[in-house]
Amino acid sequence: MADYVSNPDGKGPAGGWGSLKSIARIYGSSWPTPAVLETLARQNKPGGFMCVSCAWPKPKNYHPFEFCENGAKATMWELTNARCTPEFWDGHTVSELRQWKDHDLEMTGRLTHPMRFDHATDRYVEATWNEAFKSIGQTLKRLQRDSVVFYSSGHAGLEASYLYALLARAYGNNNLPQSSNMCHETTSVGLNKVIGSPVGTIVWDDLGKADAFLFFGQNPGSNSPRFLHPLQEAKKRGAKIITFNPVIEQGLVSFVNPQNPFDMMTGNETKISDQYLQVNAGGDIAAILGLCKVVVEADDAANASGSKRVLDVDFITEHTTGLETFIACVRNTGWPDIERESGLSELDLREAGEAYIAAERVIGVYGMGLTQHAQGALNIAMLVNLLLLRGNIGREGAGCCPVRGHSNVQGQRTVGIAEKTKLIPMDKLKTLFDFDPPTEDGVTIVDAVKGLMAGRIKAFVSLGGNLLRAVPDQNDMEEAWERQDLTVMVSTKLNRSHLFPGKEAWILPCLTRTEMDMQANGNQTVTTEDSFSHISASVGKRTPASKHLKSELAIVAGIAKAVLEANPKLRWDEWTTDYGLVRDLIEATYPDDFKDYNARMFEPGGFYRGNDAHDRVWNTEEKKAVFTTPHRLNAISFEDVPGRFRLITMRSNDQFNTTIYGYSDRFRGIEGTRDVVLMSEDDIEAAGFHEGQTVALVSDFADGRHRKLSGLTIVAHKLPRGTIGGYYPECNVLNAIDHHDEMSKTPAAKAIPVRIVADSAVAI
Numbered sequence: 001m002a003d004y005v006s007n008p009d010g011k012g013p014a015g016g017w018g019s020l021k022s023i024a025r026i027y028g029s030s031w032p033t034p035a036v037l038e039t040l041a042r043q044n045k046p047g048g049f050m051c052v053s054c055a056w057p058k059p060k061n062y063h064p065f066e067f068c069e070n071g072a073k074a075t076m077w078e079l080t081n082a083r084c085t086p087e088f089w090d091g092h093t094v095s096e097l098r099q100w101k102d103h104d105l106e107m108t109g110r111l112t113h114p115m116r117f118d119h120a121t122d123r124y125v126e127a128t129w130n131e132a133f134k135s136i137g138q139t140l141k142r143l144q145r146d147s148v149v150f151y152s153s154g155h156a157g158l159e160a161s162y163l164y165a166l167l168a169r170a171y172g173n174n175n176l177p178q179s180s181n182m183c184h185e186t187t188s189v190g191l192n193k194v195i196g197s198p199v200g201t202i203v204w205d206d207l208g209k210a211d212a213f214l215f216f217g218q219n220p221g222s223n224s225p226r227f228l229h230p231l232q233e234a235k236k237r238g239a240k241i242i243t244f245n246p247v248i249e250q251g252l253v254s255f256v257n258p259q260n261p262f263d264m265m266t267g268n269e270t271k272i273s274d275q276y277l278q279v280n281a282g283g284d285i286a287a288i289l290g291l292c293k294v295v296v297e298a299d300d301a302a303n304a305s306g307s308k309r310v311l312d313v314d315f316i317t318e319h320t321t322g323l324e325t326f327i328a329c330v331r332n333t334g335w336p337d338i339e340r341e342s343g344l345s346e347l348d349l350r351e352a353g354e355a356y357i358a359a360e361r362v363i364g365v366y367g368m369g370l371t372q373h374a375q376g377a378l379n380i381a382m383l384v385n386l387l388l389l390r391g392n393i394g395r396e397g398a399g400c401c402p403v404r405g406h407s408n409v410q411g412q413r414t415v416g417i418a419e420k421t422k423l424i425p426m427d428k429l430k431t432l433f434d435f436d437p438p439t440e441d442g443v444t445i446v447d448a449v450k451g452l453m454a455g456r457i458k459a460f461v462s463l464g465g466n467l468l469r470a471v472p473d474q475n476d477m478e479e480a481w482e483r484q485d486l487t488v489m490v491s492t493k494l495n496r497s498h499l500f501p502g503k504e505a506w507i508l509p510c511l512t513r514t515e516m517d518m519q520a521n522g523n524q525t526v527t528t529e530d531s532f533s534h535i536s537a538s539v540g541k542r543t544p545a546s547k548h549l550k551s552e553l554a555i556v557a558g559i560a561k562a563v564l565e566a567n568p569k570l571r572w573d574e575w576t577t578d579y580g581l582v583r584d585l586i587e588a589t590y591p592d593d594f595k596d597y598n599a600r601m602f603e604p605g606g607f608y609r610g611n612d613a614h615d616r617v618w619n620t621e622e623k624k625a626v627f628t629t630p631h632r633l634n635a636i637s638f639e640d641v642p643g644r645f646r647l648i649t650m651r652s653n654d655q656f657n658t659t660i661y662g663y664s665d666r667f668r669g670i671e672g673t674r675d676v677v678l679m680s681e682d683d684i685e686a687a688g689f690h691e692g693q694t695v696a697l698v699s700d701f702a703d704g705r706h707r708k709l710s711g712l713t714i715v716a717h718k719l720p721r722g723t724i725g726g727y728y729p730e731c732n733v734l735n736a737i738d739h740h741d742e743m744s745k746t747p748a749a750k751a752i753p754v755r756i757v758a759d760s761a762v763a764i
Contacts, residue, residue: 035542036079039514040072042541046604049513050528050538052078052155053656055404056224057204057530060605069225069653073661078512079542082109084494086126089115093122098499102469102729103660105494111509112546117501124498124507129550129558132506137562139486139504140459145172145438147458148486149448153179153465154406157513157526157538158415159582160553161408162589163575164463165416165424167560170435170570174424174442176417179657180409181445182470182747183368187402188413189744190377194384194626195393195400196619197611199410202363202399203532204605208233209397212240212359214352215273216284216383217369217750218403219249223651227403232270240355243273245369246281246648246723250667275352277344281646281723282373282636282751286341287349288382289333289630294353295389296330310357312391319616320388322627329629341633343720361397362387368405372750374637376741381628388625394616404531406657411529414593414609415586419444428589433569445471446745449737452480459486459502461559463552464510466495466658472735472747473707490555495658510552515540517551520577524551527583527601534606535594553579637739638753640722644700645683647752649728649735658729670715677756678717678725687756691716697726700753701736709733710759724756 042048044058053074088108094117097105114132115124140148150168152161168176180188188198195201207230220227228251231241243252252273279287299310316323335346342349356362364387370379384393384400392398404410416424419442426437443451449471451457460467460481471477481487484502490510491498498507511517517524517540525537550558557572564570575582580598587594593609600607612618618625636646651657652665652674663672670676677697684691693714699707709731719725728749739748 036076039079039542040075043071043075046602047537047539049540050407050536051075052407052513054224055154055407055410055529055531056226057532057534058536058605059204062604070223070656071226074656074659075514077106077659077661078110078492078514080109082107083112083545084108084110085112086115086124089123089125094124094499094501095122098496101660102496102658103662105496106659108494110545111491111493111507113509113548115507117505127506132508133558133562135504136486136488136506136559140171140559140563143458143485146175146440147456148173149175149177149443149457149460150463151177151445151448151460151465151467152412152417152463154404154409154412155464156412156552157408157528158411158535158586159526159579160463160551160556161412161417162415162582162586163553163556163560165418166429166433166570167556167564169429169437170433170560170564170567173438174419174421174440175448176419176442177445177448178409178412178417179406179465179470180413181745183405184371184402184409184746185444185744186371186376186380186741186746190380191384191400191402193377193620193743194381194628195613196617196625197613198413199533199611200400200402200531201393201611201614202401203534203608203614206363206397206399210234210239210359210361210363211397212242212355212362214356214362214364214386215241215243215245215252216364216366216379217245218365218367219245219247220251220403223367223405224403225251228272231272235270235272240274240359241272242275242277242352242355244277244279244284244287246278246720247650247725248276248278248718252276274355275348277348277352278718278720280341280343280634280720281648282634283342283344284370284379285375285382285630285635286338286633287344288386289330289633290335290338290342290344290346290349291353291356292330292386292389293333293335293338294350295357295386296327298354298357311389315391316388319394319618319625320627321622321624322629325629326385326627333633337633356386357390361395362390362392363397363399363401364392365401365403367403369750371402371741371746372748373635374739374741374748374751375632375635376746376748377743378628378630378632379635381626382630384625385627388627393625394614399614402531408528410531410533411527411535414529415590425589432585432588434567444745446737446740446747449473449477449480452477452484453737455483457484459484459488461488462497463490463556466497468497468500469495469658469729469732471737472732472739472749473737474729474733475707488559490552508555509546509549510555511540511544511549513538513540515542515544515549519551519554519579524579525601526553526579529609530606533609533611535597535601535609536606537601553582636751636753637748638700638702643755645724645754645756646722647697647731647734647754648723648725649731649749649752650725651728668717673713674727674730675711675713676715676726677712678715678719680719680721680723681716682721683719683724684714684716689714689756694759695756696759697731697734697754698757699734699736700755701739703736703738705736707734707736724754
């Protein structure tokens with residue numbers, strides 16, 4: 001029986017002293033300002049500031065320390081005493097810095113001045129804000145409108161994001177791809193198709209009422225550690241937790257609560273998962289179908305005996321469509337096929353299915369382990385199928401819970417950063433601002449990267465992020481990036497995307513959320529949206545790292561004034577002075593979501609903007625929730641052949657997205673390096689390798705292009721046969737830009753086809 005795995009590979013529990021030691025280590029390396037402790041005390045609380053790390057909600061009844069290990073690291077990373085001043089460039093060229101590690105680039109500290117790249121010296125040089133805005137505006141004016149991309153990460157607040165989207169549309173395009181294109185766009189597209197909501201359906205109170213949680217491809221221990229608190233409470237009240245993940249993630253194995261003195265003093269661990277099922281990478285469709293098969297068989301037996309039905313027949317009849325075809329597929333699919341594709345036994349799936357049946361209220365949780373596949377949307381549809389069978393969407397203690405990875409990535413979509421015109425109330429924009437918004441859809445990240453490589457994209461404005469490190473086909477992307485006419489990066493620290501400057505290139509340094517944003521009428525408030533669709537205010541109190549920094553909103557306004565024709569309804573100066581005016585515009589544009597916006601933004605826990613699917617109103621084409629019949633049993637786009645592996649790209653305990661805090665992945669026992677490939681002992685032996693051997697991974701994607709990553713050390717790890725693991729973003733060089741989810745174009749980074757060869761066998 002696949003059950004709870006205690007301390008896999010000798011690693012300790014999530015939380016506990018390991019978490020505190022990790023925070024202390026980052027404190028020692030980043031040397032934040034002395035005010036960091038006061039700042040952490042305000043983190044994720046009413047009147048405080050919202051964490052720049054993950055999008056986990058902020059509870060009304062908060063803990064004394066409402067931050068996790070990663071949230072503390074993110075705050076200390078921003079409040080570092082180190083400064084990357086213009087003088088840094090006296091001793092370094094861009095060409096030299098390309099040899100630096102991501103971690104070392106960020107360790108140079110906070111950027112302090114606007115910088116322009118000087119091709120003659122291969123260095124960035126100091127500039128004024130006026131020079132930057134004027135030059136950027138002149139270049140954007142002469143470029144064709146559809147050749148410019150306005151990209152954003154999930155860092156900027158709702159106010160700056162709304163104006164950024166307005167800038168792009170007033171400029172003349174909808175080229176507004178966002179970091180969600182690379183992670184949860186599959187949710188936005190796939191979930192929307194089957195329940196009519198692009199976001200999850202639960203709220204905070206549901207966590208405390210669920211009888212069971214099913215986890216698919218989500219790692220709270222590293223990516224959303226504050227989730228572990230409600231999970232610990234769930235275990236205390238007897239809830240079941242069942243995890244499906246190719247990788248054993250310690251946060252879903254055991255947890256020591258760092259805020260509980262008894263747990264810390266005694267080492268008392270809470271066992272999290274009742275079952276931990278290591279599904280094949282890409283095998284979730286078959287696994288979920290197996291669970292559905294258990295439910296359907298139990299319902300057939302109950303129906304035949306006249307017992308109470310297992311299916312929620314009343315709910316299904318009133319609220320869903322497509323059940324008959326789906327159930328026929330479930331009945332006709334044999335257990336041998338399910339076992340082969342999932343990598344799990346019928347016995348284990350039956351045990352999990354019976355636990356699902358026994359629970360009255362169930363929450364289905366998922367992360368990028370479902371979204372980043374060639375059939376990611378089908379993964380999500382299958383999870384929805386399972387929940388619909390027993391009415392587990394749209395009632396207390398139950399629902400669908402995608403866990404977003406960046407603090408405001410969901411909110412940016414809510415206020416208009418979207419490339420799809422159908423998502424935007426263009427008529428309201430026309431009325432409010434007296435211009436004709438463009439009607440053609442813009443580009444996704446995949447479209448933008450391919451456009452760059454083909455020479456169609458001439459300029460990129462990036463509101464945050466480190467896009468060159470985040471996308472597939474990194475090597476080709478770097479070559480294409482510097483062929484652009486213009487690159488503009490709004491940033492807090494140096495990263496690799498700065499090192500491939502276009503013909504004209506600018507680094508525009510911005511404030512962080514922890515810092516005061518002093519405008520003409522005082523310190524400004526920004527707002528963000530969490531994964532549960534709650535809006536919270538954020539107020540910085542720290543002195544900015546440099547007097548030359550501007551807020552993201554002020555930078556957006558500065559670019560807008562330089563490039564757009566005068567329009568009395570585009571009041572950039574007024575909006576920069578008072579962000580409350582921008583919130584009034586957001587409310588006018590999205591009145592149902594943001595009613596009484598300014599008055600409600602400081603509500604404890606944030607104010608709920610609503611979700612129709614939460615109330616069982618289905619905004620699908622069918623006006624009902626949709627059962628989806630799978631056309632295949634795995635989520636991959638290639639066949640399994642001898643020598644081909646499915647590579648999962650993973651994050652370590654010591655990173656957030658592309659930000660590398662250090663080289664300690666304590667949950668996997670990897671210290672001092674990220675240049676590893678994780679393999680099962682059986683795969684190592686069968687391939688003729690040995691642990692500690694240096695190898696290379698070579699892409700086996702069927703497009704004829706050569707992609708390789710050398711210098712990787714083999715580490716034995718508990719993984720399913722045929723599945724291997726490596727770190728993101730380093731392994732992105734192996735992922736093809738054409739390898740993505742069919743519906744959303746989200747890169748398929750959780751099952752990349754590769755081969756493993758000895759380093760000497762790889763052609764350079």
